[in-house]
Amino acid sequence: xxxxxxxxxxxxxxxxxxxxxxxxxxxxxxxxxxxxxxxxxxxxxxxxxxxxxxxxxxxxxxxxxxxxxxxxxxxxxxxxxxxxxxxxxxxxxxxxxxxxxxxxxxxxxxxxxxxxxxxxxxxxxxxxxxxxxxxxxxxxxxxxxxxxxxx
Numbered sequence: 001x002x003x004x005x006x007x008x009x010x011x012x013x014x015x016x017x018x019x020x021x022x023x024x025x026x027x028x029x030x031x032x033x034x035x036x037x038x039x040x041x042x043x044x045x046x047x048x049x050x051x052x053x054x055x056x057x058x059x060x061x062x063x064x065x066x067x068x069x070x071x072x073x074x075x076x077x078x079x080x081x082x083x084x085x086x087x088x089x090x091x092x093x094x095x096x097x098x099x100x101x102x103x104x105x106x107x108x109x110x111x112x113x114x115x116x117x118x119x120x121x122x123x124x125x126x127x128x129x130x131x132x133x134x135x136x137x138x139x140x141x142x143x144x145x146x147x148x149x150x151x
Contacts, residue, residue: 005078023072027135029065033058034104034131041111041124051115059108066101089144093137100130 009016039045040054077084084090107127110120140147 002078002081005075009075009079019072019075022068026065026069026072027138029061030069031131031135033061033065035128037107037111038124038128038131041107041115041120042128043121052112055108055111055115059104062104084141087141087144089137089141089147093134093141096130096134096137100127100134103127103130 009019036045037051037054037058040049040051046054103123103126107120107123110117110123114120
């Protein structure tokens with residue numbers, strides 16, 4: 001699989017930026033959906049929008065976009081596994097991503113049943129923090145040398 005991905009990324013004109021564009025668009029879709037819902041639950045956005053209706057409208061975008069993110073990100077990881085698997089920021093990103101996705105699933109369920117519960121607001125706040133940290137960690141993967149310079 002490694003050789004195939006490297007071949008494709010090296011020989012299909014424009015493929016690397018196309019794959020990266022899909023990954024970046026996926027980030028935009030997930031962040032806009034999750035952040036909007038989290039902010040609504042926290043009472044910081046869209047006060048006229050019902051939480052249940054917003055959940056119904058935005059969460060399918062999250063679930064359909066996650067596989068796109070997995071596929072687009074996997075291409076680069078498969079092509080250069082040493083770059084990623086030895087990168088502590090990459091590990092941090094996934095250590096944050098797993099609970100962020102799990103909380104998104106929990107939030108999807110509880111925001112429909114108990115949108116005004118204190119526990120739902122706590123979940124939304126933690127979710128918001130996790131997703132922001134996932135994006136920041138993802139952005140810093142390329143700059144790990146600046147964070148941990150070799151001496």
